[in-house]
Amino acid sequence: MAKIISPSLLSADFLRLGDECQMLNRSAAEWFHLDVMDGVFVPNISFGMPVIGAVRKMTNKVLDAHLMIVEPERYITNFAKLGVDFLTVHCEATVHLHRTLQAIKAEGMRAGVALNPSTSLWAIEEVLPEADMVLLMSVNPGFGGQKFIETTIDKVKRLRRMIDERGLQTLIQIDGGVNTHNAKMLFEAGCDVLVAGNAVFGSDDPVKTIEELLK
Numbered sequence: 001m002a003k004i005i006s007p008s009l010l011s012a013d014f015l016r017l018g019d020e021c022q023m024l025n026r027s028a029a030e031w032f033h034l035d036v037m038d039g040v041f042v043p044n045i046s047f048g049m050p051v052i053g054a055v056r057k058m059t060n061k062v063l064d065a066h067l068m069i070v071e072p073e074r075y076i077t078n079f080a081k082l083g084v085d086f087l088t089v090h091c092e093a094t095v096h097l098h099r100t101l102q103a104i105k106a107e108g109m110r111a112g113v114a115l116n117p118s119t120s121l122w123a124i125e126e127v128l129p130e131a132d133m134v135l136l137m138s139v140n141p142g143f144g145g146q147k148f149i150e151t152t153i154d155k156v157k158r159l160r161r162m163i164d165e166r167g168l169q170t171l172i173q174i175d176g177g178v179n180t181h182n183a184k185m186l187f188e189a190g191c192d193v194l195v196a197g198n199a200v201f202g203s204d205d206p207v208k209t210i211e212e213l214l215k
């Protein structure tokens with residue numbers, strides 16, 4: 001199992017985005033989490049292609065884009081051209097999920113599927129072999145800095161069993177309300193990748209916080 005931190009740039013200081021990227025480059029974080037919101041799938045609008053293109057120029061680390069947009073299949077080629085490595089779509093946002101995951105991989109990216117807190121794991125059972133990663137939302141998507149929904153821990157354990165029983169290599173990512181108090185327990189429950197926004201960028205020493213999240 002992997003042990004990766006993917007800081008969410010949603011909580012970064014956008015006026016100092018270049019400095020924030022350089023800070024992450026110096027840190028133990030292996031991935032950059034990029035939250036794209038359209039104001040339709042979620043009640044918030046964040047950033048899109050120009051910002052991701054600028055971030056790509058600032059780092060060689062893995063770009064992990066989390067699309068909170070309806071019909072994400074319309075933009076797969078755009079994100080591939082920007083140099084995104086992992087492209088994650090919500091299962092609630094696309095009608096033909098299997099086709100969408102295949103299209104992401106056909107563009108040379110790794111394919112992720114995300115589930116809202118209210119969505120059962122059965123929603124992705126049939127596409128699990130197609131997914132390089134499953135993102136479990138541990139807050140309702142749309143905003144950083146929310147409280148972790150505790151029932152997600154059991155969901156992580158059940159997903160870990162589903163993946164292991166089938167002999168798959170699918171990564172489990174958890175996103176929302178992750179902090180230095182729950183990180184260890186989340187890795188132990190079976191997560192491979194922890195997203196952390198507010199916990200990293202809201203701390204006095206983000207580089208040290210990332211190290212603490214990995215302990």
Ligand SMILES: O=C(CO)[C@H](O)[C@H](O)COP(=O)(O)O
Binds near residue numbers: 010139175178195198
């Ligand atoms: O997808 C997201 C919100 O929809 C963010 O990635 C998530 O909220 C991370 O922020 P925080 O760690 O502050 O909860």
Ligand SMILES: [Co+2]
Binds near residue numbers: 034035066175195
């Ligand atoms: Co996210």
